[in-house]
Amino acid sequence: MALSMVNIGEEKEIIELRAKDSVKKHLQSLGFIVGEKVEVISENPSGFILLIKGSKVALNKGIANKIIVS
Template structure:
């Protein structure tokens, strides 16, 4: 399942990152690593706000489509 499909309040675990190496590296630098738990805490038409490692991070839907969760 893609992160962009996760409902508000759900907690999922990151399975893999997709996209170019530069995109994967950027996501990893923000803490998006396989095995990390992630929670969707807010969403709007342009993106979502996530809680990962006790940090709130906002990403757009295109970036959320590159993160596979389970």
């Protein structure tokens, strides 16, 4: 499922990044690596606040749709 479908408070494992190479590299530099755990902290109309590797990161819904979790 896409990260954008995860409920607030849930923690999931990243299994795939379905984005262009440049976007993948940027996400990986932020800690979005296959096998890493990510938690949805909050959601607003434009996107999400996520907790990954102990840091809070904001992502818009379009990018969150490209991160596949289980």
